[in-house]
Amino acid sequence: MSTICVHGLGYVGLPTAALLAHNGHDVAGYDVDEAVIDRLSRGEVRTGEAELREYIAEVIEDGRLTLSNEVVPASYHLVCVPTPLDAEAERADLAYVLSAAGGIAGVLREGDTVIVESTVPPGTTEGPVLEALEGDSGLRAGEDFHLAHSPETVLPGNILYELRANDRFVGGVDATSTEAAARLYEPCIDGTVHRAPDATTAEFVKLVQNAYRDTNIGFANELAKIARDYGIDTREAIGLANRHARVDILQPGPGVGGHCLPVDPLFLAHGSDSVDLIRNARRVNDSMAGYVADLVTHYFGDLDGKRLAILGVAYKGNVDDARNSPGLRLARMLRATEQEQPAVADGGEHMGVEMRLHDPHVSDDDGSMGLVSLETALDGADAIVVTTDHDEYRDLSPTEAADRMRGRLLVDTKGLMDENAWRDADFDVLTL
Ligand SMILES: NC(=O)c1ccc[n+]([C@@H]2O[C@H](COP(=O)([O-])OP(=O)(O)OC[C@H]3O[C@@H](n4cnc5c(N)ncnc54)[C@H](O)[C@@H]3O)[C@@H](O)[C@H]2O)c1
Ligand SMILES: CC(=O)N[C@@H]1[C@@H](OP(=O)(O)OP(=O)(O)OC[C@H]2O[C@@H](n3ccc(=O)[nH]c3=O)[C@H](O)[C@@H]2O)O[C@H](CO)[C@@H](O)[C@@H]1O
Numbered sequence: 001m002s003t004i005c006v007h008g009l010g011y012v013g014l015p016t017a018a019l020l021a022h023n024g025h026d027v028a029g030y031d032v033d034e035a036v037i038d039r040l041s042r043g044e045v046r047t048g049e050a051e052l053r054e055y056i057a058e059v060i061e062d063g064r065l066t067l068s069n070e071v072v073p074a075s076y077h078l079v080c081v082p083t084p085l086d087a088e089a090e091r092a093d094l095a096y097v098l099s100a101a102g103g104i105a106g107v108l109r110e111g112d113t114v115i116v117e118s119t120v121p122p123g124t125t126e127g128p129v130l131e132a133l134e135g136d137s138g139l140r141a142g143e144d145f146h147l148a149h150s151p152e153t154v155l156p157g158n159i160l161y162e163l164r165a166n167d168r169f170v171g172g173v174d175a176t177s178t179e180a181a182a183r184l185y186e187p188c189i190d191g192t193v194h195r196a197p198d199a200t201t202a203e204f205v206k207l208v209q210n211a212y213r214d215t216n217i218g219f220a221n222e223l224a225k226i227a228r229d230y231g232i233d234t235r236e237a238i239g240l241a242n243r244h245a246r247v248d249i250l251q252p253g254p255g256v257g258g259h260c261l262p263v264d265p266l267f268l269a270h271g272s273d274s275v276d277l278i279r280n281a282r283r284v285n286d287s288m289a290g291y292v293a294d295l296v297t298h299y300f301g302d303l304d305g306k307r308l309a310i311l312g313v314a315y316k317g318n319v320d321d322a323r324n325s326p327g328l329r330l331a332r333m334l335r336a337t338e339q340e341q342p343a344v345a346d347g348g349e350h351m352g353v354e355m356r357l358h359d360p361h362v363s364d365d366d367g368s369m370g371l372v373s374l375e376t377a378l379d380g381a382d383a384i385v386v387t388t389d390h391d392e393y394r395d396l397s398p399t400e401a402a403d404r405m406r407g408r409l410l411v412d413t414k415g416l417m418d419e420n421a422w423r424d425a426d427f428d429v430l431t432l
Contacts, residue, residue, distance in 0.1 A: 001025050002184065005074035007100045009036050009067075011321075012117060012152045013080030014045075014056055015159050021059040023188040030068045032099075037069050048320035048361055052160040071103040076184055079104075079116045079129075080152070085263040092121050092267050094128060101129045105136030113146035113180040115170075116199075119206055119260065121270035125149040125199035126173055141173050148172035148181035149199040151206035156258065157319045167191040171202030204268075211265035211278045216250045218281030221288050224252035224432040234432060235415045252432040254387045254413040255288040255326035257315025262286075262324045288432075289326055292413055293333035295430055296383065299409060303338040303353040307406075309377040312388020313359045313369060317414075320361040326413075327387035328369065331355045356381065360392045375404065382407030389414040398425035 001024045006017040009031040021027040031037055039046070045056045059065040081096040097118055104114055114133060116125045125148070130141045141147040150170040154162040168185050170193060172178035182193045196202040220238060227234040238249045256262050265282060269275040297303055313327040314320060322328065338353040356377040357370060364371040378384070378401055386393055394416050402408065402425050410422045411430045419429050 002075040003073075004028070004076040004078065004184075005030055005068075005072050005104075006078045006080060007031075007071070007103070008079065008081035008096075008118075009040065010080065010082070011047075011156065011159070012154070013078070014040075014047075015052060015154070015163050016078060016080060016117065016152070017065050018056040018059050019163050019188055020184075021064040022055070027059075027065045028068045028072045028074065029065055030071055034069055037067050040067050047159075048318075049157070049159055055160055071107055073107040073109060073112075075112055077104045077108075077112065077114045079114070079118055081118055082259075083118045083120055083263075083267075084259070085266060090266050091270060092124075094120065094124060097124065098128060098132050101132035102136055105133050108133060108137040108139055108145055110139065110144045113148070113177065113184070115147075115181050115184070116149045117152050119151055119210075119264050119267070120149070120203055121267040122200045122204045122207070123271055124203060125171075130173060142177060146172060146174075146177035146180040147199070148177045149202040150181050150185065151202060153206070153209065156321060157316070163189070165190050167194060169194040169196050169202050169205060171196030171199040173199055207264050207268050210261050211268060213250070214256055214261040214265050214285060215278055215281040216248075217253070217256055217261070218284040220250045220252045221284050221432075223249070225291065228432075251415065252413075253288065253326065254292050254330055254432075256285040257324040257326045257329075258321065259323040288413075289329040289333045290337075292330055292385070292411065292432070293337045296334065296385065296409075296411060297337050299428070299430065300382070303334065305351040305353075306382045307354040307356065307380055308334065309381040309384045309405075310355055310357045311359075311374075311377065311384060311386045311393050312390055312414075313357055313371065314362050314388050314390065317389035317416075318361065318391060320363065322359070322362045322369065327357065327359070330385065330387055331357060359388065360390060378404040381405045383409035383411060385411040385413065386416055387413055389416045393417070398422045398427060402426065 004020050004025050004027045006013050006029050009029045017027050017029040045053045047053050079100045081100045084093045086093045139145050148170050150168055153166050170178055170181040178195050186193050224234040234252055241247050265278045300306055310327050310331050313322045313325045315325050356372050358374050358377040359371055398421050408427045410427045413432050422429050
């Protein structure tokens with residue numbers, strides 16, 4: 001069994017630390033954010049996944065996973081820190097990864113293994129991470145210590161299952177590094193550990209997986225726009241097209257959220273000028289909030305004085321994460337669209353568009369998103385816009401909603417609701 005220091009205790013690092021602790025390793029979880037350490041030390045594990053919460057809490061409680069506010073020496077260092085997109089430059093912000101590498105270099109010993117799990121542009125592990133580790137430690141990667149990339153591929157909403165079941169791939173700066181990384185994961189997961197030829201290939205493959213999914217969704221979103229021009233039901237058409245054994249189109253929606261799909265594909269452009277289709281698919285996906293805002297505006301003619309219930313700010317169904325939220329983006333677009341409309345001709349008071357946002361999974365402790373209860377969102381609303389496919393919304397009764405609302409428009413951007421039931425309750429229904 002090994003000593004392991006996991007750097008970064010967020011969506012990826014904390015479950016990973018728990019997995020390794022459950023498998024008998026001596027794990028220290030380190031996070032720069034003292035609030036994270038304090039919270040976890042009090043036994044407060046924040047995840048919407050109940051089974052995962054218990055899985056993590058158990059190893060913290062019995063001391064198999066210790067929490068640390070400093071980097072500790074360990075045989076394995078796992079880097080699970082953020083890699084956000086610098087949106088203006090369309091480049092990965094590697095500051096967190098390099099700061100983690102700097103911290104590791106201070107305690108690195110001969111024979112240790114460093115594994116980068118964070119999603120990074122191709123060349124990062126063999127380039128700047130290696131330089132930071134070697135520069136500050138005086139040790140040589142591949143000779144004195146091992147260095148590899150092994151990306152995480154868990155699907156938020158199903159993290160515990162996927163952490164154990166998914167295949168992994170590992171790519172080292174040399175063959176010994178690849179094997180050192182594979183040795184750690186192999187006994188802990190049911191999936192297969194695949195050896196990539198090198199760390200850069202492993203980084204590339206992770207980005208390719210997310211770019212493939214994002215591009216496929218971009219295709220579906222473009223089809224939604226085309227199908228509307230022909231008066232065709234997109235989802236029905238996609239369902240029929242997918243009957244072909246070699247066709248597998250994903251579903252349209254109000255945009256692609258989360259912090260992986262909207263971000264990772266652009267990392268492919270770090271060292272290449274050939275990113276074209278992938279970038280265009282990103283643009284199509286980013287255009288969807290504006291497209292939905294236009295649909296709503298066109299329906300009413302003028303949004304001034306309208307009250308809209310936006311249902312869902314989580315980036316997808318049944319999760320509590322609102323990063324790059326299509327629902328919040330749509331709310332911004334609707335406000336901007338309304339403000340661009342000509343001032344009311346009759347000189348009456350300009351009331352603007354009122355948006356009431358609801359989400360049963362996302363917490364809004366500081367009130368920054370202005371979330372309200374479902375009842376408040378529906379009271380007096382002219383329209384419901386469903387932006388997240390939470391189970392709770394599927395069960396919403398059209399007659400009960402109608403009793404609270406003053407208008408009768410349902411915009412179902414996720415294909416979630418029973419369209420006929422809502423039409424039977426006298427609603428106009430717009431879908432993608
Ligand atoms: N969330 C996902 O579903 C998912 C899935 C696959 C891959 N990834 C990738 O995994 C990485 C981590 O993502 P996440 O969602 O867990 O991020 P997160 O924001 O949830 O957590 C990251 C944690 O790292 C801490 N941190 C920042 N700098 C640090 C440092 N130098 N040392 C120690 N801790 C530090 C932060 O305080 C934070 O608690 C990213 O590269 C992401 O793209 C995420
Ligand atoms: C290749 C892959 O599977 N990667 C996964 C992905 O996880 P994710 O949670 O970000 O992915 P999705 O579930 O696809 O959601 C993203 C957004 O796309 C919208 N969407 C989805 C399907 C569809 O048909 N139409 C849509 O519009 C959805 O609503 C949401 O806004 O990245 C993680 C981090 O790298 C990976 O670890 C994880 O394996």
